Amino acid sequence: MTTSCVEFRALHHSNRPLLLPNAWDYASAAALAARGHRAIGTTSLGVAAAAGRPDGTGATAAETLALARRLRTLPVLLSVDVEAGFSADPAAVAEYVAELAGLGVVGVNLEDGRADGTLSDLEDTADKVAAVKAAVPDLFVNARTDTWWLGVDDPMPQTLARARAYQAAGADGIFVPGTVDLATLRVLTREIDAPLNALYQPGGPGLDDLGRAGVARVSTGSLLFRAALAAVVAVADDVRAGGLAVPDGPRPAVLDGLPSYAEVQGLVPAGGAET
Template sequence: MSDSSAAKAQRFLALHSGDRPLLMPNPWDAGSAVLLASLGFAALATTSSGFAATLGRLDGQVSREEALAHASAVAAATDVPVSADFENGFADAPGSVASLVRAAIDGGLSGCSIEDATGRDDDPLYELGPATERIAAAAEAAQGRLVLTARAENYLYDRADLADTIARLQAFQEAGADVLFAPGLTSAADIRAVVTSVDRPVNVLALQGTPPVAELAELGVARISVGGSFAFAALGALVDAATELRDAGTYGYRALSAKGSAAARRAFT
C-alpha cells in the first residue's frame, strides 16, 4: 500500500470527527461515483444491492471476485476515499475475511464493511463469538491501513433486539472496528442508545422514517449512508420514463434527462 493510499484511509477516518455527520452516498458504478464526487461529497461507499442491480441480480447474488473488482474500479474512478460494501466477507472463516481485507487494501479501497449476517435463511446471523472473531481478523488485516466498519444486522432480519445489537457493536469495537453500524435503526431513541453505548463513530442508514440529518447530528451520529436507495431511485426514474414513452407516447422525461446530461458534462471532464 502506498503512502498516498495510507494517507487517504487516515483522511477518511478523520472525516468521521467533523462538526456534522459525514454524508457518504453509495454509487453503483464508476460514473455515478464520479458524479457524486463532483457534487462535493467527501467520501463514497459501494452498495451491494445497487451493484447487483447493474448485473440484473438481487442483493446477495454477487461473488467475492465481482464485488472486489467493482469496488476497486469505483475507487480508481475518483480521488475521494471509497469504502466497499463487502456483505459478510463472502466467507465464514475469519482467515478468509482477513484475506478479503488485504485484497481491498491492494485494490485501493480506503475502507470496507463486514456484516454479521451468514447469508443463510435458516440461520441468518452468526453467533456473537464467531461474529467477533471475524471482525478481529479483519481489523488485524487492516492494521490502520483501511477503515473497518462492523455491521450488526439484527434489524434487517426482523430481530429488533436493541440490547443484543448494542452487545454486538460493543464486542466489535473491542475487536478493533473503526466504525460501527446497525442498519435498520430508525428510532431516535434507539439511535441515541447505540451512539452513547460505544466509543467509535456510528453510521446510520437513511431509510423511510429515519430522522433528518440535523437531528442525527444532535444524536451524535458520525456518518450517514444511503445504501442502494440512490441506485433504485435512478431505476425508478427509468421506469417512469419508459412507461411514459410506452403508454403516453410523450417525452416529458426529457426535462430530467437534460438535468442528468448537464451534470454528466460537468463531472466527466
C-alpha cells in the same frame, strides 16, 4: 497510516455526520465525486443487481473487487460493502480485504446478517473483524449488525452485545441499519464507544437531527440505485404513453438535472476505467 486513511477517520469526527452516498458502478461514483462528495461507499444490492446476481449471498466477490479497481482513479475516499466477507473463513476474508486495501480502499462494511434472514454467531463475525484488522490495521472496519434490519425481538441488548464484541475485536465503527428513531439512536451513541453509522430513510430525520442524536456517519445504502431504477421505469413509461413533454406543458420533474450525453462521457477517462 496513509493520509487517506487518516482523512477518512477524521470525517467520522466532524461537527456534522459524514454523508456516505453509495454507488454501484463507475458512472454513479464519478457523478457523486463530481458533485463534491469526498467519500463514497458501494452498495452491495446495486453491485449485485447490476451483475444479475442476488445480494447478501456472497456471490459478488469478483464484481466488488473489479468495481474497486475501476474506482481507484477517482478523487474519493472509498469504502466497500463486502457483505459478510464473501467467506466463512476469517483468513480468507482478511486476504480479500487486504487486496481491496491494496487498491486504495480505506474502509469496508462487514455485516452479521445472513441471506436466510438470521444473524450469524457473534463470535464468527468478531473473528472476521479481528482477522481483517490484523491484516490491514489502518483500514476503517465498519461492523454492521442487522439486529434491527432483520427485526429480531428486543434488538437493543443484542445490538449492544454485538457492538461491544466487534469493538473488542478491533472494529472502528458500528453500523446499525433499520432504525432512525432518534431516542433509540441516542441510546446507541451513548452506549457504543465508536462512531455510529445510521442508514438514511426517506421521510426520516435529516443529517442535522441525526447528528444531534450522536450519529457520526449516514449511508444511503441501496436508495440511490433504487431511485435510479424508478427513474428508468418512469421515463420508459412516459415515452410509451406518448412522450415526456406536453407542448406548452410543464417539464417533467424526472428530467430536472438530466446530464447530457457529453457530460456523462466527460465522467469517464479517455482511455477508459481500469478493469
